[in-house]
Amino acid sequence: MDLWFETALLPTGWAERVTLRIESGRITEVSANTDPTPGAERHRVAIPGMGNVHSHGFQRGMAGLSERRGRPDDDFWSWREIMYRFLDRLTPDDIAAITAQAYVEMLETGYTRVGEFHYLHNDVDGARYADPAETAGAIVAAAEQTGIGLTLLPVFYAHSDFGGKDPKPGQRRFISDVDGFAKLVEASRARLPADAVLGVAPHSLRAVTPEELAAVTALTSGPLHIHAAEQVKEVEACQQWSGARPVEWLLHNADIGTRWTLIHATHLNDTETDRLARSGAVAGLCPVTEANLGDGIFPAERYLAAGGRIATGTDSNIQIDAAYELRSIEYSQRLSLRRRAILSPEGASVGETLFGAALAGAGQALGVATGIAPGAPADIVSLNMNHPSFAGASADTILDRWIFAGRAGAIDCVWRAGRLQVVRGKHRAGEVIANHYHKILERLLG
Structure with a gap:
């Protein structure tokens, strides 16, 4: 699986037009200044999980x-x-x-x-x-x-x-x-x-x-x-x-x-x-x-x-x-x-x-490797650059915008070991888990 990002935070700093190759839940290749490969998912900004x-x-x-x-x-x-x-x-x-x-x-x-x-x-x-x-x-x-x-x-x-x-x-x-x-x-x-x-x-x-x-x-x-x-x-x-x-x-x-x-x-x-x-x-x-x-x-x-x-x-x-x-x-x-x-x-x-x-x-x-780098788990967060907190942001202000000005909706997608778990800010099983949680708390606290 390939992911392509307009901008990504790598161990060496921010890079443009980054392709990530992911196999068996790990990043196997990171290439900057690339065009998207056929079939690659395209996103705006990636930071490590x-x-x-x-x-x-x-x-x-x-x-x-x-x-x-x-x-x-x-x-x-x-x-x-x-x-x-x-x-x-x-x-x-x-x-x-x-x-x-x-x-x-x-x-x-x-x-x-x-x-x-x-x-x-x-x-x-x-x-x-x-x-x-x-x-x-x-x-x-x-x-x-x-x-x-x-x-x-x-x-x-x-x-x-x-x-x-x-x-x-x-x-x-x-x-x-x-x-x-x-x-x-x-x-x-x-x-x-x-x-x-x-x-x-x-x-x-x-x-x-x-x-x-x-x-x-x-x-x-x-x-x-x-x-x-x-x-x-x-x-x-x-x-x-x-x-x-x-x-x-x-x-x-x-x-x-x-x-x-x-x-x-x-x-x-x-x-x-x-x-x-x-x-x-x-x-x-x-x-x-x-x-x-x-x-x-x-x-x-x-x-x-x-x-x-x-x-x-x-x-x-x-x-x-x-x-x-x-x-x-x-x-x-x-x-x-x-x-x-x-x-x-x-x-x-x-x-x-x-x-x-x-x-x-x-x-x-x-006890794990971190970062967007070969050999690390494919634990990746994409930011929702359409969120008002990122209006006019450049690479050198993205993390300050997220940490100090962000709020709900600032995160778009989250991949964990290469699997997409969060889409448009919501966990794939979030509704089912929340419904069960409500029932448990109503019983415990009712």
């Missing part, structure tokens, strides 16, 4: 349910209690239906692969399913139904707080021991489609002991993801337990490097910021969720200046939009520092800088 490095798919079903003030100090911890009550109702089929809706929205907004940080392993009473990968199978089903690429990250969760404290009743659907988790990982591996990637995710230093952290990260040669320093309370509790801050402790004790993605990493001091940047790990930023939960603002200016690697995630899936996540990273810095155009070199496009950094970081974090 983006990776979403952090999703809890089932939480899409509770979006908007926690926006009522319940106490004077509402924060992440009170939100978490609402989340525990919601997940207590979910069957594997419910998880699949809700996650599929989230994945449709990801594809429609430019995400073509997702890192599913999957911790809802057990039945409602806390007992393991007969098949340890029962709910992992629900995630795989959602990915296959929607066509999104999947990096599955089974989560190890054993404790309620630092120092190996016993889990709380609300956490019973998450809990594993090391042996049981090893079986879950292997059962999950057997469920994966051919181009999926398997990693593991120790949930956080609150939920694992140092010994468990070492044991579970040895279970795979794939990506390693962990929540770290999302909340001030978490940082203070870690200092009381260990004498060190969470990211400080990880940098000293966990051999943090290119396989690792630290999710959030919101509360860093300058030393942690610089050391994390030098480590080669990715900071998985979820600024829309972080704003919704009142987490705080990541020190992106210092971190990127020190050579740090970033990627974006949609986390709680309160609102799913790749451009919105990138925009929110920059806007959080502007609000904090009271300046503009912060996260790009002088004279460079902020949108292009952020997009390139997040694209590369997501590929590293999710």
Whole structure:
């Protein structure tokens, strides 16, 4: 199959009149300054599909349910209690239906692969399913139904707080021991489609002991993801337990490097910021969720200046939009520092800088090649250049227009592994999936 674009963003920059040859879901040839081959599909502007490095798919079903003030100090911890009550109702089929809706929205907004940080392993009473990968199978089903690429990250969760404290009743659907988790990982591996990637995710230093952290990260040669320093309370509790801050402790004790993605990493001091940047790990930023939960603002200016690697995630899936996540990273810095155009070199496009950094970081974090280049998956997004946001756009303003001025309808088509999943802004199975999602939510919340 050949695709032809008037303009395409390649690893070397914008190119004109680009032909892409696609075989078995991968790009085999990229040729610029070409005429369309016979039978080639013709489109206007192509950019690479983006990776979403952090999703809890089932939480899409509770979006908007926690926006009522319940106490004077509402924060992440009170939100978490609402989340525990919601997940207590979910069957594997419910998880699949809700996650599929989230994945449709990801594809429609430019995400073509997702890192599913999957911790809802057990039945409602806390007992393991007969098949340890029962709910992992629900995630795989959602990915296959929607066509999104999947990096599955089974989560190890054993404790309620630092120092190996016993889990709380609300956490019973998450809990594993090391042996049981090893079986879950292997059962999950057997469920994966051919181009999926398997990693593991120790949930956080609150939920694992140092010994468990070492044991579970040895279970795979794939990506390693962990929540770290999302909340001030978490940082203070870690200092009381260990004498060190969470990211400080990880940098000293966990051999943090290119396989690792630290999710959030919101509360860093300058030393942690610089050391994390030098480590080669990715900071998985979820600024829309972080704003919704009142987490705080990541020190992106210092971190990127020190050579740090970033990627974006949609986390709680309160609102799913790749451009919105990138925009929110920059806007959080502007609000904090009271300046503009912060996260790009002088004279460079902020949108292009952020997009390139997040694209590369997501590929590293999710264990896949990215970009419109030979050998990479044919994960491609075409922009709707008839959209008002692109009126008068030239190549050097396209990404700024999309990220900072775009809205619904700015994306035209999305190909995932060479398969057309989104046409004229709508997922091919979006209506069917949305109808099922409505029925599930009406039953769960009615």
